[in-house]
Amino acid sequence: MNAKPVLDLFGGELRAINLGLESFAADLVREGAAAVQVDWRPPAGGDRKAIAALDAIAAGTTVDVKKANAEAVRRILAAEPTVIGIGIAKDVVPGMAKDLVLHAGPPVTWEKMCGPLRGAVIGGLIFEGLAKTPEEAEALAASGRIRFDPCHHHDAVGPMAGVMTASMPVWIVENKAFGNKAYCTLNEGLGKVLRYGAYSAEVIDRLAWMRDELAPILVAALERFGPIDMKSILAQILQMGDEGHNRNRAGTSLIIRELAPHIVMLDFPKEKLSKALAFLNANDHFFLNMSMPSAKCSVDAAAGIEGSSIITTMARNGTEFGIKLSGLPGRWFTGPAGVVDGLYLPGFGPEDAARDIGDSVITETSGIGGFAMAAAPAIVKFVGGSPKDAIDVTMRMYEITDAESQSYRIPVLDFRGTPTGINVIKVVETGILPAINTGIAHKNPGVGMVGAGLVKPPENAFRDALVAFAEKYAI
Amino acid sequence: MNAKPVLDLFGGELRAINLGLESFAADLVREGAAAVQVDWRPPAGGDRKAIAALDAIAAGTTVDVKKANAEAVRRILAAEPTVIGIGIAKDVVPGMAKDLVLHAGPPVTWEKMCGPLRGAVIGGLIFEGLAKTPEEAEALAASGRIRFDPCHHHDAVGPMAGVMTASMPVWIVENKAFGNKAYCTLNEGLGKVLRYGAYSAEVIDRLAWMRDELAPILVAALERFGPIDMKSILAQILQMGDEGHNRNRAGTSLIIRELAPHIVMLDFPKEKLSKALAFLNANDHFFLNMSMPSAKCSVDAAAGIEGSSIITTMARNGTEFGIKLSGLPGRWFTGPAGVVDGLYLPGFGPEDAARDIGDSVITETSGIGGFAMAAAPAIVKFVGGSPKDAIDVTMRMYEITDAESQSYRIPVLDFRGTPTGINVIKVVETGILPAINTGIAHKNPGVGMVGAGLVKPPENAFRDALVAFAEKYAI
Numbered sequence: 008m009n010a011k012p013v014l015d016l017f018g019g020e021l022r023a024i025n026l027g028l029e030s031f032a033a034d035l036v037r038e039g040a041a042a043v044q045v046d047w048r049p050p051a052g053g054d055r056k057a058i059a060a061l062d063a064i065a066a067g068t069t070v071d072v073k074k075a076n077a078e079a080v081r082r083i084l085a086a087e088p089t090v091i092g093i094g095i096a097k098d099v100v101p102g103m104a105k106d107l108v109l110h111a112g113p114p115v116t117w118e119k120m121c122g123p124l125r126g127a128v129i130g131g132l133i134f135e136g137l138a139k140t141p142e143e144a145e146a147l148a149a150s151g152r153i154r155f156d157p158c159h160h161h162d163a164v165g166p167m168a169g170v171m172t173a174s175m176p177v178w179i180v181e182n183k184a185f186g187n188k189a190y191c192t193l194n195e196g197l198g199k200v201l202r203y204g205a206y207s208a209e210v211i212d213r214l215a216w217m218r219d220e221l222a223p224i225l226v227a228a229l230e231r232f233g234p235i236d237m238k239s240i241l242a243q244i245l246q247m248g249d250e251g252h253n254r255n256r257a258g259t260s261l262i263i264r265e266l267a268p269h270i271v272m273l274d275f276p277k278e279k280l281s282k283a284l285a286f287l288n289a290n291d292h293f294f295l296n297m298s299m300p301s302a303k304c305s306v307d308a309a310a311g312i313e314g315s316s317i318i319t320t321m322a323r324n325g326t327e328f329g330i331k332l333s334g335l336p337g338r339w340f341t342g343p344a345g346v347v348d349g350l351y352l353p354g355f356g357p358e359d360a361a362r363d364i365g366d367s368v369i370t371e372t373s374g375i376g377g378f379a380m381a382a383a384p385a386i387v388k389f390v391g392g393s394p395k396d397a398i399d400v401t402m403r404m405y406e407i408t409d410a411e412s413q414s415y416r417i418p419v420l421d422f423r424g425t426p427t428g429i430n431v432i433k434v435v436e437t438g439i440l441p442a443i444n445t446g447i448a449h450k451n452p453g454v455g456m457v458g459a460g461l462v463k464p465p466e467n468a469f470r471d472a473l474v475a476f477a478e479k480y481a482i
Numbered sequence: 483m484n485a486k487p488v489l490d491l492f493g494g495e496l497r498a499i500n501l502g503l504e505s506f507a508a509d510l511v512r513e514g515a516a517a518v519q520v521d522w523r524p525p526a527g528g529d530r531k532a533i534a535a536l537d538a539i540a541a542g543t544t545v546d547v548k549k550a551n552a553e554a555v556r557r558i559l560a561a562e563p564t565v566i567g568i569g570i571a572k573d574v575v576p577g578m579a580k581d582l583v584l585h586a587g588p589p590v591t592w593e594k595m596c597g598p599l600r601g602a603v604i605g606g607l608i609f610e611g612l613a614k615t616p617e618e619a620e621a622l623a624a625s626g627r628i629r630f631d632p633c634h635h636h637d638a639v640g641p642m643a644g645v646m647t648a649s650m651p652v653w654i655v656e657n658k659a660f661g662n663k664a665y666c667t668l669n670e671g672l673g674k675v676l677r678y679g680a681y682s683a684e685v686i687d688r689l690a691w692m693r694d695e696l697a698p699i700l701v702a703a704l705e706r707f708g709p710i711d712m713k714s715i716l717a718q719i720l721q722m723g724d725e726g727h728n729r730n731r732a733g734t735s736l737i738i739r740e741l742a743p744h745i746v747m748l749d750f751p752k753e754k755l756s757k758a759l760a761f762l763n764a765n766d767h768f769f770l771n772m773s774m775p776s777a778k779c780s781v782d783a784a785a786g787i788e789g790s791s792i793i794t795t796m797a798r799n800g801t802e803f804g805i806k807l808s809g810l811p812g813r814w815f816t817g818p819a820g821v822v823d824g825l826y827l828p829g830f831g832p833e834d835a836a837r838d839i840g841d842s843v844i845t846e847t848s849g850i851g852g853f854a855m856a857a858a859p860a861i862v863k864f865v866g867g868s869p870k871d872a873i874d875v876t877m878r879m880y881e882i883t884d885a886e887s888q889s890y891r892i893p894v895l896d897f898r899g900t901p902t903g904i905n906v907i908k909v910v911e912t913g914i915l916p917a918i919n920t921g922i923a924h925k926n927p928g929v930g931m932v933g934a935g936l937v938k939p940p941e942n943a944f945r946d947a948l949v950a951f952a953e954k955y956a957i
Contacts, residue, residue: 246723247723247732247860248732257722257723257732259739260735260736260738260739261735263735263742264734264735264739264742264762264763265763267742267745267746267759268757268760268763269756270742271742271746271756272752272753277746278747281743281744281746281747284739284743287739288739288742288743384893384894385721385722385893394893394894394895395896418859418860418869419859419894420869421868421869
């Protein structure tokens with residue numbers, strides 16, 4: 008209301024503003040002076056190569072980076088992820104074969120695989136009938152006769168270990184705006200499950216039941232129901248306390264209520280229909296394996312844009328965390344997978360935890376998941392922290408993204424769109440790393456889930472990507 | 483950190499604190515001075531009789547009011563509302579009879595009934611086969627041969643018009659902690675429905691289908707499923723963006739997903755099962771008629787406690803708003819029903835609106851609904867306002883309630899329990915009226931829903947109740 012003359016700045020109480028070392032501000036406060044701590048760090052954390060890359064990009068590029076990023080972000084926002092069916096992996100996933108095991112994250116050899124990924128590979132080989140015992144499976148995996156490849160190299164994603172084998176049923180999600188597709192297995196539930204590295208008989212039996220009974224029922228239900236507009240469902244679950252990564256109770260509920268009137272009509276024995284519905288009802292994460300390929304096909308449409316520094320892939324295999332940039336297609340930039348800070352199931356602690364693993368960070372890459380935590384305050388009961396932390400996480404993500412979703416909105420932030428389109432330049436400049444919430448697998452094969460929490464990706468992956476980006480595009 | 487000497491209070495910038503008239507503070511701000519507006523009003527809005535009643539109660543009472551209120555609140559918090567089945571009203575609702583029409587709110591004669599309540603009565607009489615045309619039904623209603631009674635006089639509640647007739651199916655909810663029961667019809671959906679005063683053929687046909695097909699299916703499903711723990715479900719929906727009054731999408735979803743595995747097993751033609759499931763899926767308010775009797779049996783256990791000033795009933799019939807106090811059982815205190823401030827459906831506006839109507843305010847009486855709006859920020863898309871308003875509403879309600887729920891918690895308020903146990907003494911003292919969000923019916927019979935919004939109850943009902951309370955209990 009009042010135009011404040013500049014001199015007024017000195018008319019009030021004097022305050023010190025402290026940049027950098029917090030201890031100095033703490034001293035001032037202890038002495039009774041008012042001090043404001045600003046959490047300042049030098050750009051790129053003072054890393055010389057990264058600063059040089061930032062400077063080089065700022066000095067001029069061969070392609071208009073701003074324009075390229077605007078196009079990448081436009082495509083992500085324009086995505087129309089739609090479930091169009093369920094198929095068997097070898098029939099629908101590009102390049103899928105009997106001797107191929109897909110896994111989460113960037114490429115990794117059997118020798119370097121972490122415990123839960125090894126466990127899931129063992130389970131996958133047993134499930135495929137390629138091995139009869141865990142020992143046989145291990146020997147086969149190490150023999151060189153089995154090929155390993157990231158899900159991401161086959162338009163696919165997988166939560167945690169992310170193991171997909173030839174005869175597993177998979178969701179087929181099409182991005183109707185661009186025609187590209189993405190694939191993901193069906194979610195098995197929590198606890199002793201393949202994706203957490205368990206491979207006991209109950210795990211294999213459940214996978215067989217999912218292939219032989221659950222998937223055919225869902226296929227038939229989808230034939231009656233038609234395509235599922237995932238953009239609409241994802242928009243709704245953000246109004247219902249889910250964020251589509253570690254909280255999926257609303258999403259699973261919406262899928263059940265939409266499909267139930269069709270499932271009841273199917274020509275299957277009603278005991279089988281009831282068992283399928285009871286399985287969905289008992290598994291709040293069933294929706295996760297639908298939100299993930301929705302996110303995957305949304306960001307994939309933004310890959311390969313000359314000059315774009317938008318991150319189109321983030322993924323972890325339990326050994327390494329890797330990212331890809333739109334403008335550097337086909338190249339992974341990796342760092343060591345992080346240690347998850349979270350809550351543990353009774354009887355487990357940090358000493359039991361595997362490192363960060365899974366393709367589920369595709370949700371954050373597309374602007375939901377951890378980036379939408381403010382929409383899901385109750386998630387802190389699962390991953391730790393306070394509801395205020397959840398809001399703070401989302402607010403920080405606006406600083407490293409180029410856009411806000413027009414579809415995915417956060418009620419408590421006055422329906423502000425979720426932060427979307429992670430720009431690696433902003434990540435390196437600010438030192439703010441993408442926020443990821445995740446499950447925690449036991450470090451040993453064969454055990455399963457032990458907790459859930461938040462994890463920081465390795466900063467060097469982002470710096471390395473930026474340096475490579477500058478090498479290619481700076482004048 | 484620093485102990486601030488009192489003199490420091492005058493060391494800083496001087497600010498005016500303004501009590502009362504806002505215009506004075508506005509003047510100060512316009513002149514450039516810092517001013518803080520405190521929304522102060524004299525106790526009881528300056529009403530002499532109410533102030534005298536407050537003084538008399540403060541001077542001494544024949545019963546320990548604090549202790550009585552603690553017991554009332556203890557009972558509300560200890561309630562264990564549980565759906566135990568569905569029955570036909572005349573078979574299960576105390577005193578229900580063919581010539582009796584139950585309605586929302588305090589008692590009202592046919593002559594004084596508002597348009598939507600008249601419309602619902604007309605529909606109810608046609609549904610019962612007591613009249614063939616609206617004209618016949620009106621004549622019958624006015625003839626004196628039909629008795630009218632509040633739902634609340636029969637352990638029942640009804641949303642909007644709240645009309646219940648003898649052959650309607652009703653939810654039976656038992657408060658397992660105290661053994662008392664409450665009843666409510668099944669929800670018909672939105673739009674042209676009886677509870678909003680519509681009575682066309684489609685409305686009557688739907689009611690007949692609900693009696694003849696939907697209810698028997700739900701009865702059979704509940705026989706398989708067993709009792710529904712509504713306390714657990716209500717606790718969960720507050721983590722999923724519902725508040726159990728005007729937002730019930732999560733609640734309806736949870737009921738569907740729990741019942742679907744059982745519905746599919748029933749010996750009914752599958753087309754009928756599918757139609758029932760499709761009806762539930764198409765009606766997000768299906769859960770409202772389950773949350774209302776849950777709230778009703780929760781607060782009913784706190785009624786009739788000698789010396790308690792806790793409000794155990796709030797209800798409106800479209801003509802009057804009425805409340806009951808625990809310590810003055812059987813007595814209604816009423817005032818004119820309010821005008822709802824809200825959002826209208828396309829083609830309708832405030833000139834079409836009936837006044838505030840319905841027993842659904844039982845949800846607020848029990849500590850959810852409007853009192854839990856902070857848990858349901860997306861509700862503002864339905865009732866108007868901003869998400870911050872929703873949080874403010876809940877925060878204000880802590881000032882007029884005696885307790886916080888241990889079961890119903892609001893994530894965004896760091897899982898604080900919902901404000902529970904409205905104390906009429908606090909309402910009158912502070913002038914803060916209970917926050918109610920509600921649907922809006924068309925003022926004419928036969929039309930239906932036109933919008934939703936927030937409404938203020940009449941202050942005099944609370945003052946009159948307080949005066950009567952002082953007359954009975956002040957020394």
